[in-house]
Amino acid sequence: MKELLPHFNSHFSIDCILFGFDEGELKVLLIERNEEPFKDWWALPGNLVSESESLDQSASRILHELTGLDNVFMEQFYTFGDVGRHPQGRIISVAYYALLRLGGDKALKPLSTYAKQAHWINVNELPQLAFDHQKIFDQGLEKIKRRIKHQPIAFELLPEKFTLTQLQNVYEVILGKKLDKRNFRKKMLSFSVLKDLNEKQKGVSFRAATLYRFDKRKYGKLFAKEISF
Amino acid sequence: MKELLPHFNSHFSIDCILFGFDEGELKVLLIERNEEPFKDWWALPGNLVSESESLDQSASRILHELTGLDNVFMEQFYTFGDVGRHPQGRIISVAYYALLRLGGDKALKPLSTYAKQAHWINVNELPQLAFDHQKIFDQGLEKIKRRIKHQPIAFELLPEKFTLTQLQNVYEVILGKKLDKRNFRKKMLSFSVLKDLNEKQKGVSFRAATLYRFDKRKYGKLFAKEISF
């Protein structure tokens, strides 16, 4: 059967933008490459897609290999296929972003030979990136800026229990602007998707805030319309 | 260089949803396949991507081969890569939609051997489709439903000069609901992107409406926020 298809020496890969939120900052996981091309450059984690796995599976695998995590929110957002994007041949790359809860530094797994190290880097302090990864990153960031106004993705970056101020920080850091505290709270609570846990923060050196949980059951498919702040 | 990459017998293809608007209806171009697999089934037009063309170029080529048209609005919207989606092997497909102005029936080019015929079919009367093309179509339609609220894509489906009623029809048929005439006009005109041509429709058997043109220069990158109707 397969011989019906012409043979092109083409490949696909997955590139992943792993976003994490920690200490009020939006961070992204970058690896330092250990192989040509772009040896010693920083890059988004990625890998070729094997014949036996779907795109989603491949993206999950890459994430798992780096972080040891499963069941992380991931979404495909664009496919990059310019002819010259990879110096070693035709490689089309399907890009995903993932959103994950960083508690301190999420333990990073031992890396395979293709990377020397991996670091969480503030999105406002990115080094120069290999390949067309800057373009991929820019598009991914744009994507989550739009997404966060329509879908409840902010919760994916927070621990299960969070305060309204932490939630507001996620919106602020992704949208890149300060929001009004009273208006933010009013609107968020109006969606009725936050469950008040009648519980307070612990271990803070000032007045503890109320903890909330995102209530998936109360959430329809989309916020009725775009959230505007 | 290329021998550094492992050899997987994988391919990519492009599948295109060609949307057209004609006589108040939203239509899509389907081909009837002339080859196995899915011989005699209806399908979205598509083709393998050759090594020397970018994804966008490949999509434009497919559209050109079918319709003879160039410079048509196209946008990539999702990549489908489930392992079993193509019975003849691993084929990952990058999906595009295109929006085009149908004047009567846009002349369809002679088709290559892989299709017997091509037809413009009302999106509400689709036959059963080959491969996972129903899923691709559904996602494409969802995409333009969201897009039309944020970006001026409706104009791509209309002739250069159009009436406000025609524009409203485009919105109605894509969103799948009736809109209020006065509110629609008020809001559309408030964006200041329509140029009144001081010109009337011709050849209509009733009162002729004013013609407008979309003014790209007056249009920023996005409508300020989602358009709600």
Add this chain to the structure above:
DNA sequence: AATATACAGTGTATTTATTACACTAAGTAA
């Protein structure tokens, strides 16, 4: 015990946007 600090938590008034709704005007066709 008193005080300073740091963040939590709250309400109102104004402006802007959305919605609902029905008739007259103008051209064509018979």
Add this chain to the structure above:
DNA sequence: TTACTTAGTGTAATAAATACACTGTATATT
């Protein structure tokens, strides 16, 4: 002249977005 068909128009009511500043409460410091 009349009937028909679509064009074109405004207002009032409701809902949403915005701008804005102080008090409350727990902790830490002296």
